[in-house]
Amino acid sequence: MNRLRLWCLAPSASLLALLFLIPMGIVAVYSLMTRGPYGGVYAPFTLENYARLVDPLYLTILWRSFLYAVISTAICLALGFPLALFISRSGNRKNFYLAMVIVPFWTSFLVRTYAWMFLLRDTGLINTALAATGIISEPLTLLYTPFAVIVGLVYGYLPFMVLPIYATLERMDRSLVEAAADLGARPLDTLLRVIVPLSAPGIRAGSAIVFIACFGAYLTPDLLGGGKTIMIGNLVQNQFTAARDWPFGAALSLVLTGVMMLLLVPMIRSRKEGLL
Amino acid sequence: MNRRVFLLAVPGLAGCYRPGGARLNVLNWSEYVAPETIPDFEREHGVRVRYGVYESGEEMLARVMSGNSGWDVVFPTSYFIQPMRELGLLSRLDKSKLHYLEQLAAPFHSPPWDERLEWSLPYMWGATGILYQASLDPPVEAWAGLWHPRLRNRVTMLDDPAEVLGACLKKLGHSLNSGNEAELSAARQQAVAQKPLLRAYVNEIVRDQLVAGELLAAQVWRSTAMRAMEAAPGRLAFSYPSEGFPLYADNMVILRESGRKDLAHAFLDYLSRPKVASRVAEVKLESTVNKAARALLPERLRNDPILYPDAAVMSRGEWFQPLTAAAQRLRDRLWTEIKSA
Amino acid sequence: MSRWLSLYAVGAYAFLHLPLLVLAVFSFNASRFTAWEGFSLAWYREAFSNAQLVESSVNSLIIGAAATALATATGALCSYGLWKRRSAWISSTLYLSLVTPEIVIGIALLALYQWMFRFLGLQLGMHTVVLAHVMFCTAFVVMVVAARLKTFDSSLEEAAMDLGATEWQAFLRVTLPQLAPAIISAAMLAFIISFDDFVITSLVAGVDSETLPMVIYAMARKGFNPAVNAVSTIIVVALGALILLGDRLNQQ
Numbered sequence: 001m002n003r004l005r006l007w008c009l010a011p012s013a014s015l016l017a018l019l020f021l022i023p024m025g026i027v028a029v030y031s032l033m034t035r036g037p038y039g040g041v042y043a044p045f046t047l048e049n050y051a052r053l054v055d056p057l058y059l060t061i062l063w064r065s066f067l068y069a070v071i072s073t074a075i076c077l078a079l080g081f082p083l084a085l086f087i088s089r090s091g092n093r094k095n096f097y098l099a100m101v102i103v104p105f106w107t108s109f110l111v112r113t114y115a116w117m118f119l120l121r122d123t124g125l126i127n128t129a130l131a132a133t134g135i136i137s138e139p140l141t142l143l144y145t146p147f148a149v150i151v152g153l154v155y156g157y158l159p160f161m162v163l164p165i166y167a168t169l170e171r172m173d174r175s176l177v178e179a180a181a182d183l184g185a186r187p188l189d190t191l192l193r194v195i196v197p198l199s200a201p202g203i204r205a206g207s208a209i210v211f212i213a214c215f216g217a218y219l220t221p222d223l224l225g226g227g228k229t230i231m232i233g234n235l236v237q238n239q240f241t242a243a244r245d246w247p248f249g250a251a252l253s254l255v256l257t258g259v260m261m262l263l264l265v266p267m268i269r270s271r272k273e274g275l276l
Numbered sequence: 277m278n279r280r281v282f283l284l285a286v287p288g289l290a291g292c293y294r295p296g297g298a299r300l301n302v303l304n305w306s307e308y309v310a311p312e313t314i315p316d317f318e319r320e321h322g323v324r325v326r327y328g329v330y331e332s333g334e335e336m337l338a339r340v341m342s343g344n345s346g347w348d349v350v351f352p353t354s355y356f357i358q359p360m361r362e363l364g365l366l367s368r369l370d371k372s373k374l375h376y377l378e379q380l381a382a383p384f385h386s387p388p389w390d391e392r393l394e395w396s397l398p399y400m401w402g403a404t405g406i407l408y409q410a411s412l413d414p415p416v417e418a419w420a421g422l423w424h425p426r427l428r429n430r431v432t433m434l435d436d437p438a439e440v441l442g443a444c445l446k447k448l449g450h451s452l453n454s455g456n457e458a459e460l461s462a463a464r465q466q467a468v469a470q471k472p473l474l475r476a477y478v479n480e481i482v483r484d485q486l487v488a489g490e491l492l493a494a495q496v497w498r499s500t501a502m503r504a505m506e507a508a509p510g511r512l513a514f515s516y517p518s519e520g521f522p523l524y525a526d527n528m529v530i531l532r533e534s535g536r537k538d539l540a541h542a543f544l545d546y547l548s549r550p551k552v553a554s555r556v557a558e559v560k561l562e563s564t565v566n567k568a569a570r571a572l573l574p575e576r577l578r579n580d581p582i583l584y585p586d587a588a589v590m591s592r593g594e595w596f597q598p599l600t601a602a603a604q605r606l607r608d609r610l611w612t613e614i615k616s617a
Numbered sequence: 618m619s620r621w622l623s624l625y626a627v628g629a630y631a632f633l634h635l636p637l638l639v640l641a642v643f644s645f646n647a648s649r650f651t652a653w654e655g656f657s658l659a660w661y662r663e664a665f666s667n668a669q670l671v672e673s674s675v676n677s678l679i680i681g682a683a684a685t686a687l688a689t690a691t692g693a694l695c696s697y698g699l700w701k702r703r704s705a706w707i708s709s710t711l712y713l714s715l716v717t718p719e720i721v722i723g724i725a726l727l728a729l730y731q732w733m734f735r736f737l738g739l740q741l742g743m744h745t746v747v748l749a750h751v752m753f754c755t756a757f758v759v760m761v762v763a764a765r766l767k768t769f770d771s772s773l774e775e776a777a778m779d780l781g782a783t784e785w786q787a788f789l790r791v792t793l794p795q796l797a798p799a800i801i802s803a804a805m806l807a808f809i810i811s812f813d814d815f816v817i818t819s820l821v822a823g824v825d826s827e828t829l830p831m832v833i834y835a836m837a838r839k840g841f842n843p844a845v846n847a848v849s850t851i852i853v854v855a856l857g858a859l860i861l862l863g864d865r866l867n868q869q
Contacts, residue, residue, distance in 0.1 A: 004698075004701070004784045004785060004788070005698050005701055005702055007694070007698075008694040008695060008697050008698030008701070009694075009695055009698040009699070009704060009707060011690075011691045011694060011695070012691050012692065012694070012695035012698075012707060012711075012755060012759070013707055015691060015751065015752060015755060016707065016710045016711070016714065016752075016755075019726065019729070019748060019749070019751075019752040020710060020713070020714050020722075020725075020752060021710060022729060023722075023725030023726050023728055023729040024713075024717070024725050026725065026728045026729060026732065027721070027724065027725045027728060030728065036362065057609075057612060057613055057616065060616055061612075061616050064616070079629060079632075082622060082625050082626075082629070083625075083626060083629045085622060086622045086623065086625065086626040086629075089619065089622070097626075099857075100630060100633075100634075101630075101633065102805055102809065103853060103857040104633050104634055104637050104853065105809055105813075108677075108812065108813055108815070108829050108830040108833055108849075108852075109813040109814075109815065109830065110813075110815055110830045110833040110834050110837060111637075111640070111833055111845065111848075111849040111852075112636065112637070113837070114640075114833065114837045114845060114849075115636035115637055115639065115640045115849075116636060117837065117841070118636075118639070118640060118643070118841060118846075119636055119639060121485070121490065121841075122485070122488070122490035123488050123489075123490060123650070123652075125639055128652075139490075141429055141475070143476075144475055144476040144478075155632075155633075155636070158633070159809065160806075163761070163802060163805075163806055164760070164761065164764060166802075167761055167764050167765060167799060167802055168764055170798070171765060171768045187618035188618065191618070201764055201767060202764060205760055205761075205764060208715070208716075209715070209757070209760075212715065212716055212718065213719075215718065216718025216719055216720060216721070218719075218720055218816060219815060219816065219834070223837060223838075225476075226432075226475065226476025226477060226478055227435040227476055227477035227478060227615070228471070228474065228476055228477060228615070229615070229616070230612065230615035230616045232718075233718060233719075233720050234615075235612065236718070236720045236721065236724075237720050237816075238334075238608075238612070240338065240341075240724055241334040241335070241337055241338040241341075242333075242334040242337075242437065242608070243604075243608040244337075244359060244363075245605075245608070249724065250724075253718075253720070253721040253724060253725075254721075256718055256721060257713070257716060257717045257718070257721055260716035260717070260718070261712075261713065261716050264716050301824045306835060306839060326824055326825065328824065328827065329835060330835070331835055331838040331839060332838075338819070338820065339819075342727055342730065342731050342734075342741065343731060343734075343735075344730070344731065344734040344735075344739070344740050344741060345740070345741055345823060345824070346740045346741055346742070346823040346824035346825070347824060479838065480838060480839040480840060481837075481838060481839060481840050481841075483840055484840040484841050488650060
């Protein structure tokens with residue numbers, strides 16, 4: 001029993017130790033150090049970086065990122081669940097429909113973001129179409145707005161909601177659904193009271209992935225938001241480049257990770273089952 | 277088990293892929309050389325040049341800051357030189373290998389950011405100004421004009437703290453490089469006041485939007501403006517704001533990590549040749565620092581009032597200077613405040 | 618209800634595919650602006666002759682393939698191992714790696730490489746990118762396979778062993794075939810994540826390992842260039858064909 005388990009777990013254990021735990025350890029050490037006059041990290045150990053975080057400015061940014069992430073996750077769930085359900089019920093065309101979800105997403109995330117830049121600009125297709133049908137006379141400002149950011153986030157991460165939910169639905173015990181129908185439940189009731197609860201692990205997994213991605217998002221607000229809104233991902237990135245304040249950036253990173261943990265681990269590990 | 281070994285070998289092979297022959301790795305702003313510049317150098321020295329590009333100073337810094345990025349030559353803007361020096365990223369220049377130093381025009385043989393040219397060699401110089409639709413009446417000729425309600429939602433500023441704060445400082449009559457807390461605070465307030473009118477903080481991409489008529493005015497780098505005006509002749513106009521504007525230079529540096537310093541020096545020297553420099557200036561529509569190169573430019577560029585403005589205009593310009601650590605910190609914080617307002 | 622579901626699916630697929638269809642259509646636009654000005658293959662010519670685009674696409678594919686192979690193998694095994702008997706520290710670390718934002722992972726890896734290379738004299742390159750990708754893809758693979766294992770009946774394995782199979786044989790002949798769909802699903806997810814990645818890759822990529830997202834980011838920041846449209850269309854068509862082919866083979 002033990003040797004098989006060792007073989008199974010050894011690769012991931014060493015991977016995680018070397019490429020995750022040690023780097024995060026380095027970041028933790030950096031967060032306690034001081035910034036040199038022009039960047040770099042120097043010895044005097046201090047808690048100053050963490051003290052700086054308790055500031056309405058950074059808390060506002062954190063809150064805004066949280067809000068965007070929650071909204072995007074909710075929309076992804078609303079859009080993704082029915083789609084996963086559809087695919088799981090499409091009999092022997094399942095793989096095809098699944099592929100149809102995934103194939104568009106084999107292009108780069110950036111291409112998909114760029115597609116929305118292309119569509120949403122003043123002379124883009126959406127405005128042109130709206131103008132051609134006489135609905136509007138002046139182009140709507142769609143690009144560089146919070147709306148654009150949310151659309152970009154939802155569009156970018158939808159498959160990460162669909163795939164886990166589909167995986168769970170796939171192996172759902174159909175007899176339970178049939179039993180509900182036999183007992184006289186209407187399709188909607190069956191959906192809400194049998195199928196949805198049974199797909200809870202998939203929903204949790206999908207929502208967790210999407211939320212994490214959206215919360216720490218940095219490209220989408222950058223390209224689609226026009227740099228007008230700064231989210232926590234942009235703030236962290238800024239510390240490591242333009243501001244050259246590695247220690248503060250490190251502290252910010254750890255706090256961000258900590259916040260994520262607080263929010264998500266209960267969600268993933270509910271009822272002692274755990275996701276992994 | 278065999279499959280496993282094979283799978284492990286794949287990334288190993290991928291990592292071992294190294295094309296043969298001498299190489300030079302150059303990281304530059306995009307579209308900053310003429311089409312024949314790199315191939316000619318490759319032929320002359322029998323080497324291959326890997327030419328990478330970036331769109332912003334921050335992007336460049338992020339790529340080289342590890343100290344083992346693999347790049348040999350990069351092109352930082354003047355105010356990055358001192359920080360890069362402090363981070364130990366730069367290698368001292370060996371002037372004996374650079375033959376065109378006398379060709380440098382007046383301010384550039386002893387620039388404020390590197391007085392003895394020990395670390396950097398100026399490449400091109402530029403400025404920031406306002407690009408606007410020529411149909412606007414009255415024209416936008418001052419930074420203050422970018423705060424006017426008629427531009428609501430059709431105006432942008434650069435996504436660069438030094439530029440945005442700089443414009444605000446100039447609008448208030450202060451120095452671009454101010455480290456004074458009161459002045460900077462006032463500048464921040466100006467920026468925040470402008471935000472409701474602003475469409476976005478964006479850089480190069482405004483070129484397409486101005487040409488397409490989606491925007492009315494924008495704070496732009498001069499090279500962006502030149503290319504936009506070329507793409508839409510007569511429809512766009514550029515102005516050097518009356519309150520004053522930033523001047524900066526892009527410089528060539530050799531990274532300390534480079535193992536090919538001789539070749540790197542040869543490259544710097546090559547780019548300083550009058551003929552080469554003038555071709556770059558012609559293609560990029562930027563101003564060369566090289567006197568002899570300027571003389572070789574076609575007539576329409578050599579005396580272009582925007583590329584080589586007269587003394588009256590130049591007197592309004594102010595060079596970006598490196599800032600003290602405290603000033604830099606303050607500006608970082610203010611920029612975060614502006615962005616999240 | 619399945620009628621509503623089908624109707625909804627049409628709408629959902631339209632939403633998913635329309636932006637890319639639009640990109641594809643306009644990749645044939647003679648003009649670089651958004652007004653249609655005639656059919657042209659000029660942008661495709663430009664895309665193929667753009668050495669940077671071609672090379673970075675190849676890099677992305679190589680890195681994606683390598684990272685997917687390694688991450689799927691590692692992750693599937695890990696998931697199975699955890700299912701047999703829990704390991705608190707591995708599970709916790711996997712959780713942690715999932716909730717850590719990409720930018721933080723990227724910076725952490727950069728810091729690691731900086732230190733490692735100080736002593737080993739190595740440089741950033743394809744290998745650093747592949748390793749980084751394997752790291753963050755593994756957790757996703759584990760998650761997907763674990764979700765499947767949750768509903769897996771362990772008595773099947775026990776039955777096999779009662780009939781004389783070794784543990785390893787039970788795994789190979791009984792469990793693995795059952796897990797195959799989930800593993801394939803996980804592999805596809807891993808590939809997407811790796812191919813897509815920009816934030817982490819841009820931080821740890823070296824001189825020769827520029828990936829497609831990095832090039833597209835540069836192009837997207839600069840302006841609206843239909844060559845980007847052309848590249849994305851090529852990729853979708855090529856990979857789409859590959860998947861459909863794989864699907865066809867799978868069904869036989």
